[in-house]
Amino acid sequence: QVHLVESGGGLVQAGGSLRLSCVASGRTFTSASMAWFRQAPGKEREFVAAISWTGRSTDYEDSVKGRFTISRDNDNNTAYLQMNSLKPEDTAVYYCAADMRYHFPPPPSDYDYWGQGTQVTVSS
Secondary structure: EEEEEEEEOOOEEEOEEEEEEEEEEEEOOOHHHEEEEEEEOOOOOOOEEEEEOOOOOOEOOOHOOOEEEEEEEEEOOEEEEEEEOHHHHHHHHEEEEEOOOOOOOOOOHOOOEEOEEEEEEOOO
């Protein structure tokens, strides 16, 4: 089992920045591809960004490219999502997810472990 806990969400004005953190415990963090997803009110959950178990490969949804950066610290079992130039349409609950299958990027259906989510609200 992998237990994931997100933090760092909040209320920010458009153009501002936030950094989300996801602390993992349980099975070996260094074996997991990590990702961030988000779900806005009335919409389906969507992929935001992913990072391979080594940290050498990343993948981003088109609308966040150049604004968001995913990273990881394997010594501290933590994944991050740095979000810059935030827009009102980035408002959502952001979820951290882990996949232990050693392939990258994993399809969304392969993520077996999920956090409880952290709310990000961007005001205009």
